[in-house]
Amino acid sequence: MYSHKLLKPDGRPLTLYSRYPIADNIIATSPSNEPVQANPHLRWHPLRGEWVAYASHRQGRTFMPPPEYNPLAPTTKPEFPTELPPGKYDVAVFDNRFPSMAQTAHDPPECIVETLPANGACEVVVFTQNAQASLSSLELEHLDLLLEVWGDRTRELGLNPQIQYVLPFENKGVEVGVTLHHPHGQIYAYPFVPPVPARMLAMQQEYYQEHQRGLLQDLIQKEIADNQRIIYQDEYAIAFVPVCARYPYEVWIAPKEPVGTFMDLTPQQRWGLAKALKTVTLKYDGLWNRPFPYLMAWFQAPTDGLAHPEAHLHAEFFPPYRTSERLKYLAGTELAAGMFANDALPEEKAKELQAVAVDIEMLISA
Amino acid sequence: MYSHKLLKPDGRPLTLYSRYPIADNIIATSPSNEPVQANPHLRWHPLRGEWVAYASHRQGRTFMPPPEYNPLAPTTKPEFPTELPPGKYDVAVFDNRFPSMAQTAHDPPECIVETLPANGACEVVVFTQNAQASLSSLELEHLDLLLEVWGDRTRELGLNPQIQYVLPFENKGVEVGVTLHHPHGQIYAYPFVPPVPARMLAMQQEYYQEHQRGLLQDLIQKEIADNQRIIYQDEYAIAFVPVCARYPYEVWIAPKEPVGTFMDLTPQQRWGLAKALKTVTLKYDGLWNRPFPYLMAWFQAPTDGLAHPEAHLHAEFFPPYRTSERLKYLAGTELAAGMFANDALPEEKAKELQAVAVDIEMLISA
Numbered sequence: 001m002y003s004h005k006l007l008k009p010d011g012r013p014l015t016l017y018s019r020y021p022i023a024d025n026i027i028a029t030s031p032s033n034e035p036v037q038a039n040p041h042l043r044w045h046p047l048r049g050e051w052v053a054y055a056s057h058r059q060g061r062t063f064m065p066p067p068e069y070n071p072l073a074p075t076t077k078p079e080f081p082t083e084l085p086p087g088k089y090d091v092a093v094f095d096n097r098f099p100s101m102a103q104t105a106h107d108p109p110e111c112i113v114e115t116l117p118a119n120g121a122c123e124v125v126v127f128t129q130n131a132q133a134s135l136s137s138l139e140l141e142h143l144d145l146l147l148e149v150w151g152d153r154t155r156e157l158g159l160n161p162q163i164q165y166v167l168p169f170e171n172k173g174v175e176v177g178v179t180l181h182h183p184h185g186q187i188y189a190y191p192f193v194p195p196v197p198a199r200m201l202a203m204q205q206e207y208y209q210e211h212q213r214g215l216l217q218d219l220i221q222k223e224i225a226d227n228q229r230i231i232y233q234d235e236y237a238i239a240f241v242p243v244c245a246r247y248p249y250e251v252w253i254a255p256k257e258p259v260g261t262f263m264d265l266t267p268q269q270r271w272g273l274a275k276a277l278k279t280v281t282l283k284y285d286g287l288w289n290r291p292f293p294y295l296m297a298w299f300q301a302p303t304d305g306l307a308h309p310e311a312h313l314h315a316e317f318f319p320p321y322r323t324s325e326r327l328k329y330l331a332g333t334e335l336a337a338g339m340f341a342n343d344a345l346p347e348e349k350a351k352e353l354q355a356v357a358v359d360i361e362m363l364i365s366a
Numbered sequence: 367m368y369s370h371k372l373l374k375p376d377g378r379p380l381t382l383y384s385r386y387p388i389a390d391n392i393i394a395t396s397p398s399n400e401p402v403q404a405n406p407h408l409r410w411h412p413l414r415g416e417w418v419a420y421a422s423h424r425q426g427r428t429f430m431p432p433p434e435y436n437p438l439a440p441t442t443k444p445e446f447p448t449e450l451p452p453g454k455y456d457v458a459v460f461d462n463r464f465p466s467m468a469q470t471a472h473d474p475p476e477c478i479v480e481t482l483p484a485n486g487a488c489e490v491v492v493f494t495q496n497a498q499a500s501l502s503s504l505e506l507e508h509l510d511l512l513l514e515v516w517g518d519r520t521r522e523l524g525l526n527p528q529i530q531y532v533l534p535f536e537n538k539g540v541e542v543g544v545t546l547h548h549p550h551g552q553i554y555a556y557p558f559v560p561p562v563p564a565r566m567l568a569m570q571q572e573y574y575q576e577h578q579r580g581l582l583q584d585l586i587q588k589e590i591a592d593n594q595r596i597i598y599q600d601e602y603a604i605a606f607v608p609v610c611a612r613y614p615y616e617v618w619i620a621p622k623e624p625v626g627t628f629m630d631l632t633p634q635q636r637w638g639l640a641k642a643l644k645t646v647t648l649k650y651d652g653l654w655n656r657p658f659p660y661l662m663a664w665f666q667a668p669t670d671g672l673a674h675p676e677a678h679l680h681a682e683f684f685p686p687y688r689t690s691e692r693l694k695y696l697a698g699t700e701l702a703a704g705m706f707a708n709d710a711l712p713e714e715k716a717k718e719l720q721a722v723a724v725d726i727e728m729l730i731s732a
Contacts, residue, residue: 045610046581048562049569052610053699053707056714100699100707112588112609169698177695188699195704196414203415215412222478243478244411244418297702318701329543330696332535333419333466333554335684336663338561341419341466348422 001148006085008094009033016089017149019141023088029081031071031097038099040118041108042191050195053100053118072126072182084126090142091149093187096122101188103160119162121189123153131182134291135170136281138183140360143274150187150298151262157189158303165190165197165302173293175320175327185296193302200299204310214258216312219243229350232279237272239280241350246340248322248349249287249294251280254314260301261313275360280317282358287324294319367514372451374460375399382455383515385507389454395447397437397463404465406484407474408557416561419466419484438492438548450492456508457515459553462488467554469526485528487555489519497548500657501536502647504549506726509640516553516664517628523555524669531556531563531668539659541686541693551662559668566665570676580624582678585609595716598645603638605646607716612706614688614715615653615660617646620680626667627679641726646683648724653690660685 002021006014006028014028040055065071065080074086084092095102101120108115127146128138135143154166170185171178193201207215223229223240231251232239239253253276255269265273284292295318301311322328322344333339370382372394380394406421431437431446440452450458461468467486474481493512494504501509520532536551537544559567573581589595589606597617598605605619619642621635631639650658661684667677688694688710699705 043610045608045612046573046585047566047569047610049565051705052612053705054711055707055709056711057709098709100709112585112592165703167698167703169702171695171697176697177693186698188703188705190703190705194699196702197704199415199704200413203413207412219412219478226478242411244409244413246411246418295697295701297698299702316702327543329537331537331542331661332533332552332663333560335661336535336562336665336682337531337533337554337556338563338565339417339419339554339556341421343421343423343464343466345420345422 001145001152003152004089010097011035012095012097014084014092014094015152016087017091017093017145017152018089019145020088026085026087026089029075029083029085031065031081031083036095036097038102039105039107040100040102041105042116042118043111044114046113051116051192055098055100055118057098070131070180070182072124072180072184073131074129083124084129090128090145092126093123093149093153096124096186101190103162116191119191121157121160121163121187123157123187123189125149125153125168125185125187127183127185133183134172134281134285135183135277136285138278140271140274140278143277144270147262147265147270147273147277151265153187154262154300154303157187160189161305162191163189164304165193166300167194167197167297169295169297171295173291173320175293176295178293193304197299197302201302201308201310204312208310214310214312216254216314217256217258220254220256228347231283231350231353232276234272234275236266236269237276239276241346241353243346245346245349246342247318247320248328248342248344249284249317249319249353250346251317251353252314253277253280253317254312258309258312260308260311261303262298262300265313277315278360279358282360283353283356284317284319286356286358287352292319293321367511367518369518370455376463377401378461378463380450380458380460381518382453383457383459383511383518384455385511386454392451392453392455395441395449395451397431397447397449402461402463404468405471405473406466406468407471408482408484409477410480412479417482417558421464421466421484423464436497436546436548438490438546438550439497440495449490450495456494456511458492459489459515459519462490462552467556469528482557485557487523487526487529487553489523489553489555491515491519491534491551491553493549493551499549500538500647500651501549501643502651504644506637506640506644509643510636513628513631513636513639513643517631519553520628520666520669523553526555527671528557529555530670531559532666533560533563533663535661535663537661539657539686541659542661544659559670563665563668567668567674567677570678574676580676580678582620582680583622583624586620586622594713597649597716597719598642600638600641602632602635603642605642607712607719609712611712611715612708613684613686613694614708614710615650615683615685615719616712617683617719618680619643619646619683620678624675624678626674626677627669628664628666631679643681644726645724648726649719649722650683650685652722652724653718658685659687
């Protein structure tokens with residue numbers, strides 16, 4: 001993997017990644033040259049015992065781009081610069097212009113609850129230069145690169161001693177609020193281990209101490225033995241509708257053996273995950289022959305400098321549909337109580353996905 | 367308060383509530399006479415350490431109602447019975463025909479994770495016979511009755527030793543997935559204290575042990591002293607945008623002094639809550655001069671037979687809008703990490719709601 005670090009005219013870092021050497025005459029662009037001065041802060045929610053991030057952003061200068069303007073495509077018209085420069089590279093990562101957390105955050109306001117500067121990071125990951133692509137249409141080599149990029153971001157963000165947890169995710173589809181369809185994801189880096197991964201790590205740690213084995217490792221072995229909900233597997237990786245799916249079309253992807261973070265993956269494990277990722281997204285898109293919306297999040301070990309033998313890198317997909325026409329709305333029991341109610345059995349939904357035939361080796365023209 | 371218990375032809379209980387005596391010749395109706403045979407089960411989610419409910423329902427016989435058919439209005443055409451009989455009453459409560467939990471659930475399937483029968487209850491609470499009403503348009507006396515009904519349901523459901531927690535809530539608006547606009551809410555009764563109230567009770571208990579005072583009680587005192595985010599208050603009750611709001615237009619309603627459950631409210635406290643409830647919903651509807659969608663949930667002490675001096679009955683409103691035109695979608699950081707990011711300051715949103723003039727004493731013709 002090759003990478004090339006640049007600085008945007010507004011002061012934000014940009015890193016380009018490629019399987020091939022990157023020309024060193026590329027100059028970073030930005031839709032605005034105004035310095036980014038985000039100063040988000042955290043407030044303590046005493047009843048839930050968790051942090052909430054607040055960022056109210058000053059609107060920048062008026063910017064009237066042409067209708068075809070795509071801020072995530074490489075710049076083609078110098079008078080309308082995008083987030084990305086022209087040139088040859090595969091994946092690009094830069095800081096969000098309107099972040100919920102920023103490494104430069106400082107002097108939080110005084111409140112009737114505890115406050116902190118929101119010293120984290122919010123990065124945008126542009127998966128490809130091709131605005132029409134999606135994870136399902138990218139070549140396996142490209143997905144493999146993306147997994148390596150997530151590892152590089154975890155490593156670099158984790159070097160900041162303030163950063164305790166790095167979460168790569170993708171929100172996909174208007175149904176989950178995404179209006180920008182150029183294939184991209186985000187990385188949130190937190191100055192604490194957030195509540196959901198913290199809970200999962202606590203459960204995993206408890207199991208590890210009792211069994212000296214991984215909780216997800218053993219669940220995967222049980223899923224394999226049960227053989228009802230598996231969507232993909234090879235020697236190194238697996239994808240399945242978990243027995244305890246909260247969303248009807250929920251799928252998890254993981255290396256079969258416990259691996260703490262993206263950085264710890266062997267090339268074989270990474271290749272297996274790339275195949276699993278392509279299989280799942282192709283099956284999703286093939287299910288109703290249309291792009292399938294989801295939230296995909298990758299959970300890994302914290303970057304807190306401690307050993308985490310309990311952690312097991314994996315992705316969870318939360319798709320908003322429960323049937324081809326009906327959305328699953330999160331309402332009273334999910335949001336207020338925290339108990340999910342699923343009107344579909346995971347075994348049934350797994351069958352639907354198993355029945356979608358896909359060919360991950362097929363070359364797709366970019 | 368008067369109440370009258372009936373049994374629907376399909377075996378489901380129906381309870382009518384009124385401020386006036388209820389005629390004893392009312393006969394319960396149901397859209398279908400087929401016995402309800404729901405048998406939901408729970409599966410343990412080992413990674414999150416929580417229960418997930420599964421209910422896959424057999425579709426009933428084909429039912430082709432006329433277009434104006436409203437299943438929550440009192441029956442007017444005997445050939446198309448609704449959930450409610452004709453007659454004079456104010457509020458009605460019955461079991462959901464397609465419940466995620468049922469007191470009769472039995473024999474859960476065997477799985478690779480622990481399973482249990484979902485021995486809870488899912489009730490529908492019809493707020494009024496008037497299909498055009500809403501909480502904001504109901505008379506204060508009617509809201510006061512509704513608060514008493516929630517108390518009666520908590521008491522009755524709590525008598526079942528399997529039931530540990532009773533959560534009344536209302537999902538309102540197509541934006542939160544509600545297609546039936548007759549004013550109604552739901553009550554979920556759980557065979558365990560669900561994760562969100564469990565977390566809140568743990569935080570409250572820790573505070574109570576240290577300070578011998580309530581966590582929410584003291585937060586309310588601080589909100590009063592800070593005097594920036596208050597939407598309503600009288601001697602007994604208060605409504606405010608909490609300093610740690612996770613949703614832009616989040617509002618909490620509570621008695622000022624700690625009260626464990628609806629059953630423990632004094633008539634003065636209940637009347638104060640009715641006024642707070644009417645003020646908040648009127649301000650919501652007045653903000654953009656249109657019905658304002660939200661999820662409203664009431665948190666109270668568990669019905670586990672133990673003392674809960676730390677508990678403090680209160681409602682939390684989670685509205686889906688962040689501006690009049692834009693929804694707040696829950697995505698990566700909210701759903702995957704559990705950290706909410708709010709791009710509005712609670713102080714600003716409180717100002718917007720404070721500026722909406724309302725008259726809760728105004729009589730509204732039904």
